[in-house]
Amino acid sequence: xxxxxxxxxxxxxxxxxxxxxxxxxxxxxxxxxxxxxxxxxxxxxxxxxxxxxxxxxxxxxxxxxxxxxxxxxxxxxxxxxxxxxxxxxxxxxxxxxxxxxxxxxxxxxxxxxxxxxxxxxxxxxxxxxxxxxxxxxxxxxxxxxxxxxxxxxxxxxxxxxxxxxxxxxxxxxxxxxxxxxxxxxxxxxxxxxxxxxxxxxxxxxxxxxxxxxxxxxxxxxxxxxxxxxxxxxxxxxxxxxxxxxxxxxxxxxxxxxxxxxxxxxxxxxxxxxxxxxxxxxxxxxxxxxxxxxxxxxxxxxxxxxxxxxxxxxxxxx
Amino acid sequence: xxxxxxxxxxxxxxxxxxxxxxxxxxxxxxxxxxxxxxxxxxxxxxxxxxxxxxxxxxxxxxxxxxxxxxxxxxxxxxxxxxxxxxxxxxxxxxxxxxxxxxxxxxxxxxxxxxxxxxxxxxxxxxxxxxxxxxxxxxxxxxxxxxxxxxxxxxxxxxxxxxxxxxxxxxxxxxxxxxxxxxxxxxxxxxxxxxxxxxxxxxxxxxxxxxxxxxxxxxxxxxxxxxxxxxxxxxxxxxxxxxxxxxxxxxxxxxxxxxxxxxxxxxxxxxxxxxxxxxxxxxxxxxxxx
Numbered sequence: 001x002x003x004x005x006x007x008x009x010x011x012x013x014x015x016x017x018x019x020x021x022x023x024x025x026x027x028x029x030x031x032x033x034x035x036x037x038x039x040x041x042x043x044x045x046x047x048x049x050x051x052x053x054x055x056x057x058x059x060x061x062x063x064x065x066x067x068x069x070x071x072x073x074x075x076x077x078x079x080x081x082x083x084x085x086x087x088x089x090x091x092x093x094x095x096x097x098x099x100x101x102x103x104x105x106x107x108x109x110x111x112x113x114x115x116x117x118x119x120x121x122x123x124x125x126x127x128x129x130x131x132x133x134x135x136x137x138x139x140x141x142x143x144x145x146x147x148x149x150x151x152x153x154x155x156x157x158x159x160x161x162x163x164x165x166x167x168x169x170x171x172x173x174x175x176x177x178x179x180x181x182x183x184x185x186x187x188x189x190x191x192x193x194x195x196x197x198x199x200x201x202x203x204x205x206x207x208x209x210x211x212x213x214x215x216x217x218x219x220x221x222x223x224x225x226x227x228x229x230x231x232x233x234x235x236x237x238x239x240x241x242x243x244x245x246x247x248x249x250x251x252x253x254x255x256x257x258x259x260x261x262x263x264x265x266x267x268x269x270x271x272x273x274x275x276x277x278x279x280x281x282x283x284x285x286x287x288x289x290x291x292x293x294x295x296x297x298x299x300x301x302x303x304x305x306x307x308x309x310x311x312x313x314x315x316x317x
Numbered sequence: 318x319x320x321x322x323x324x325x326x327x328x329x330x331x332x333x334x335x336x337x338x339x340x341x342x343x344x345x346x347x348x349x350x351x352x353x354x355x356x357x358x359x360x361x362x363x364x365x366x367x368x369x370x371x372x373x374x375x376x377x378x379x380x381x382x383x384x385x386x387x388x389x390x391x392x393x394x395x396x397x398x399x400x401x402x403x404x405x406x407x408x409x410x411x412x413x414x415x416x417x418x419x420x421x422x423x424x425x426x427x428x429x430x431x432x433x434x435x436x437x438x439x440x441x442x443x444x445x446x447x448x449x450x451x452x453x454x455x456x457x458x459x460x461x462x463x464x465x466x467x468x469x470x471x472x473x474x475x476x477x478x479x480x481x482x483x484x485x486x487x488x489x490x491x492x493x494x495x496x497x498x499x500x501x502x503x504x505x506x507x508x509x510x511x512x513x514x515x516x517x518x519x520x521x522x523x524x525x526x527x528x529x530x531x532x533x534x535x536x537x538x539x540x541x542x543x544x545x546x547x548x549x550x551x552x553x554x555x556x557x558x559x560x561x562x563x564x565x566x567x568x569x570x571x572x573x574x575x576x577x578x579x580x581x582x583x584x585x586x587x588x589x590x591x592x593x594x595x596x597x598x599x600x601x602x603x604x605x606x
Binding site: 106 | 574590600
């Protein structure tokens with residue numbers, strides 16, 4: 001597993017404990033007291049590090065190559081998933097996946113950004129950065145959900161909409177804007193979960209929900225820390241500082257009243273235990289849907305309207 | 318190069334005129350030859366495999382009633398408007414004879430069969446086009462039968478499913494044929510606005526006026542692997558733009574890549590997939606919620 005800078009001491013200690021265990025087994029020497037001591041130290045170290053994570057540490061976890069993706073959670077949380085492709089106009093953008101499935105017996109529509117797990121898949125999925133046709137596919141599936149009265153679940157995980165020539169030619173801005181506009185009037189529950197990086201408009205285009213939840217170590221921001229640093233201080237290397245200042249972590253967004261809840265993450269990050277992480281998401285998703293299912297179509301639309309109406313800070317002089 | 322010369326001379330040497338019989342269907346015999354890989358296999362085994370070649374996986378054309386049998390639950394099919402027959406509205410020379418010939422050859426009155434039935438217990442209205450009748454082309458009868466099927470689905474509040482296979486508009490019915498595109502689409506719009514679920518499965522070939530109307534209007538557009546789907550014919554496009562088109566041009570896989578299809582579904586998985594989609598559209602099934 002790829003290690004991160006900030007939790008390197010933990011991984012080093014884990015390796016040492018394993019080494020000792022192996023040695024004691026092979027050489028038939030009793031080292032149990034030493035091992036016990038080290039394990040205690042490990043526990044303390046884990047608590048120290050994981051309970052005091054800096055925003056930049058969270059950015060690292062959110063970007064971890066092994067971090068579970070939309071399709072991982074789909075396979076753990078839903079049954080009978082049928083993937084549906086295409087925007088019926090230009091292409092099938094694999095940076096966004098979508099389809100229908102059952103959630104505890106309830107038919108739902110799922111859309112989400114999709115990163116690749118390796119280089120080959122990342123090229124196919126454009127590192128989870130969608131083109132306009134990706135957003136148009138998402139909208140097509142959401143409209144279908146609206147027609148057939150199915151709740152919509154969005155998984156958000158992208159550095160941002162792809163900044164490319166073709167994307168501009170085909171109307172990246174229009175595609176994102178249209179999603180914000182149309183999601184506003186959907187008469188079904190929309191639950192959005194930020195599972196990794198929530199990068200700017202490219203993330204928000206799947207984010208106009210009744211409820212928005214974030215995994216503890218995910219981020220949601222107007223721009224990547226690198227982008228912010230280069231705009232503000234003309235120096236992308238100051239990303240770490242930007243990450244602190246921009247308020248991009250789940251606790252930050254909870255504090256700003258933007259998200260509804262923080263989904264607790266497995267110690268050290270979701271990639272340590274996908275199954276357990278799915279259980280954590282399941283609890284929040286179920287409660288969320290249960291609550292929204294109790295609303296009428298009109299209440300759902302108004303609820304979403306009020307939610308976004310109330311975001312923003314200003315002074316009246 | 319040398320190879321090319323060989324095959325050419327060979328062709329010349331053994332040129333034969335196809336008999337009337339071979340021009341049509343391969344006669345139902347003990348053995349059937351796959352039209353793609355040319356392998357010869359037992360007809361019975363091939364039919365058991367829903368006419369998917371046991372060697373190369375090629376999806377051979379299915380007759381309308383074969384399709385009904387492969388998709389619907391046993392003894393649930395009730396045919397609608399089976400007696401409706403084509404006239405010759407434009408007095409097109411030779412049209413009546415051609416229709417009469419196809420009726421005799423196919424044992425069907427027109428290029429589409431419609432009716433009601435059940436898919437794993439899910440009630441549906443279903444239409445299946447058959448390319449062995451006038452290349453599945455759409456004239457007044459095809460348009461009318463499909464429209465009536467849509468209206469029936471609307472009245473019964475059940476999903477409408479269609480298997481398309483068509484060369485396009487029926488030339489012999491001229492502009493009447495063209496207007497069937499609008500007629501079927503108008504009916505589908507009303508059905509959709511009433512909340513109706515419409516699923517299309519495009520099979521080989523789905524082209525011209527059929528692909529440019531009801532075939533492309535599904536809430537879900539599916540296709541069988543390898544099916545040819547497109548508006549204008551390959552030859553016309555090549556002549557118009559003066560370039561050669563890629564090998565996979567206008568195949569189901571090509572359309573999937575270009576955003577036109579929800580999914581390409583192999584025939585052997587079709588019934589289960591369809592049944593799953595239908596199940597997810599049943600209302601009142603989420604009582605525990």
